[in-house]
Amino acid sequence: MRLQNKTAIITGAGSGIGRAIALTFAKEGAKVVIADWAEKGGQETVEMVKQAGGEAVFVKTDVSKAGDIEKMAGACLENFGRVDILVNNAGIVKGGPLHQTSEEDWDAVLSVNLKGIFLASKKIIPEMLKQGQGKIVNIASVAGLVGFENSGAYCASKGGIIALTRAMALEYAKNKINVNCIAPGIIKTAMTKDMLDNQAIKTNFEAQTPYPRLGEPEDIAMATLYLASGESDFVTGEVLVVDGGFIAK
Numbered sequence: 454m455r456l457q458n459k460t461a462i463i464t465g466a467g468s469g470i471g472r473a474i475a476l477t478f479a480k481e482g483a484k485v486v487i488a489d490w491a492e493k494g495g496q497e498t499v500e501m502v503k504q505a506g507g508e509a510v511f512v513k514t515d516v517s518k519a520g521d522i523e524k525m526a527g528a529c530l531e532n533f534g535r536v537d538i539l540v541n542n543a544g545i546v547k548g549g550p551l552h553q554t555s556e557e558d559w560d561a562v563l564s565v566n567l568k569g570i571f572l573a574s575k576k577i578i579p580e581m582l583k584q585g586q587g588k589i590v591n592i593a594s595v596a597g598l599v600g601f602e603n604s605g606a607y608c609a610s611k612g613g614i615i616a617l618t619r620a621m622a623l624e625y626a627k628n629k630i631n632v633n634c635i636a637p638g639i640i641k642t643a644m645t646k647d648m649l650d651n652q653a654i655k656t657n658f659e660a661q662t663p664y665p666r667l668g669e670p671e672d673i674a675m676a677t678l679y680l681a682s683g684e685s686d687f688v689t690g691e692v693l694v695v696d697g698g699f700i701a702k
């Protein structure tokens with residue numbers, strides 16, 4: 454197993470990509486902390502991990518709140534005694550033309566998607582420094598690499614994640630803490646459901662994706678597994694694009 458005896462915190466693991474990461478990590482031997490602000494989805498993921506024979510705990514966490522991040526770290530240390538892997542996956546999207554985007558929506562997107570990664574990393578890095586190694590994987594998006602209309606706040610947050618990932622990678626490489634990010638393309642989750650339920654939009658995305666299907670949460674989970682495992686020890690500051698060729702053109 455590729456994550457035997459490892460402990461991982463996965464934010465936003467109550468749904469979609471985060472849930473797939475939790476299930477994949479548990480299958481590979483990791484004990485997982487499911488950190489999500491949605492209690493129902495988070496508890497469901499815990500049950501799914503347990504039914505598959507793994508170990509998991511849920512901690513209700515809003516990643517944009519420092520107090521919740523304290524609780525998240527505390528729950529991991531109390532239950533499992535260490536933190537080897539942090540996957541910063543929680544994210545939200547609020548679309549619309551920039552001139553119609555409210556200050557509240559801008560702040561919400563940046564607080565969850567970008568500040569959440571700052572808060573969680575700030576809290577967990579000291580544990581990794583004590584342990585002498587660690588893996589941080591941030592879930593960005595192709596929207597951090599190319600522009601999408603009506604997604605200014607989201608694109609800015611994801612571009613910020615890529616910049617933050619590189620800065621953190623430089624800062625902690627000497628401490629054997631790897632910091633990488635993944636840029637998913639269009640993945641079938643709750644976040645994209647409304648969009649993909651519109652047949653015209655779905656057909657358009659399919660036409661723009663060279664690989665002959667859209668992405669599944671498991672596609673991102675497998676890439677995250679690589680970046681969380683010892684197989685990627687010499688990889689840091691990288692942006693791994695997992696998009697079926699969407700932005701290769």
Ligand SMILES: NC(=O)c1ccc[n+]([C@@H]2O[C@H](COP(=O)([O-])OP(=O)(O)OC[C@H]3O[C@@H](n4cnc5c(N)ncnc54)[C@H](O)[C@@H]3O)[C@@H](O)[C@H]2O)c1
Pocket residue numbers: 464465466467468469470471488489490491494514515516517542543544545565592593594595636637638639640641642643644645
């Ligand atoms: N689905 C896609 O096409 C796609 C593409 C690129 C990037 N992403 C990114 O992947 C990540 C996961 O998205 P998904 O598609 O699985 O969406 P999703 O909506 O299925 O899952 C997001 C999860 O994050 C949780 N969450 C939201 N805000 C939170 C907060 N403040 N604190 C804690 N948990 C919070 C939600 O409750 C939910 O369980 C996000 O960062 C998203 O931006 C998704």
